[in-house]
Amino acid sequence: MFRSKVVSSAVFLAVGAGLMLHFRRVLLRELRQTRRGAGAARSTLLRPLPARIDGLATAAAQLPADPGAAVGGDLYDVIATDHGVRVVMGDVRGHGRGATGTVAALLGSFREVVHDEVELACVLRRLDRALARHLRERATVGPDTEAQVAEEFVTVLLLEIRRDGELRALNCGHPWPYLLSDGHVRHLTGADPLPPLGPFPLPTELPPVDCGRLRPGEALFLHTDGVTDARDGQGRFFPLLATLSEVVRTTSRISPHTVLRTVLTALLRHAGGAPTDDIALLVLRNDRPARRAPSGARGTARPATTNPQPTNHA
Incomplete structure (x- = not known):
């Protein structure tokens, strides 16, 4: 009787472990597919x-x-x-x-x-x-x-x-x-x-x-x-x-x-x-090469800038 219970428990544990391994493989496969899909979407939109x-x-x-x-x-x-x-x-x-x-x-x-x-x-x-x-x-x-x-x-x-x-x-x-x-x-x-x-x-x-x-x-x-x-x-x-x-x-x-x-x-x-x-x-x-200014030409003035601090927008 005791030996039968031990065998039944061993079988149950083996089946349970097999099911857990199967579900883990399924979840990992779905995760990889999801990541591939996410990567494809990212490459398509923000190439x-x-x-x-x-x-x-x-x-x-x-x-x-x-x-x-x-x-x-x-x-x-x-x-x-x-x-x-x-x-x-x-x-x-x-x-x-x-x-x-x-x-x-x-x-x-x-x-x-x-x-x-x-x-x-x-x-x-x-x-x-x-x-x-x-x-x-x-x-x-x-x-x-x-x-x-x-x-x-x-x-x-x-x-x-x-x-x-x-x-x-x-x-x-x-x-x-x-x-x-x-x-x-x-x-x-x-x-x-x-x-x-x-x-x-x-x-x-x-x-x-x-x-x-x-x-x-x-x-x-x-x-x-x-x-x-x-x-x-x-x-x-x-x-x-x-x-x-x-x-x-x-x-x-x-x-x-x-x-x-x-x-x-x-x-x-x-x-x-x-x-x-x-x-x-x-x-x-x-990274473009600098263009040589015509003889006698003055350099281009830098445009005026304001708002030196970042501005938050809605």
Whole structure:
């Protein structure tokens, strides 16, 4: 009798162990499939940038607030066109599947129209129309109500970098980028941005902001407000300006990857390794050879800059 119970217990344990091993293998297989799917989604939406785009060295990173999400509500892309290198950086309100769908709609539109539209204002209007179509579809066929969709908005920064380094921008409620140059850091411009896309119609006139030039060796640092809004355990905001200033002071040549790695490491340390908002960072350095100025010509004056401290945006 005792031997029968021992045998039964051994069989039960063996079966149980076999089932646990089977379930573990199934879970690991599903986890690998989920990760592959997440990686495919990330590569499709926020595709990796080439190391150089038309003479500009690049480095970028995106970190969703939701650790289970493949892509958060932040977006960026850099594309060389006949009109110059065009850059988009944006931040969709909220997180989750709805925000990811909006990211896909805007990036798809940007990649299509950025080659066709000569004027930067026309690119922005096409993005605005693409967002409106997407939100109407969400209200019609998705789980969101019209009231929920009506509250959606997207901050967008469009930049155009021409062959001579001339910079022009259109900004809809997004943080302005920083210019990194000669050991110094400052906001590219202090012009008041337009309202975010979504709640309000764009104005009739959309003149791009003249931001001066990005000279050889200089770099731009673009970011979403998840960076400047990150807080530590005592509620203090992340000191982005001080972090950028430190990295450019300690390097003889601005490296996009060094800037990106330094800021991201400091940010995660500041936030305790768990950011509460989506984060996107993009660094562009002008690696084009300097153009020789005509005999007797004066150097181009640096544009005036204001707002030396980061500004938090909704």
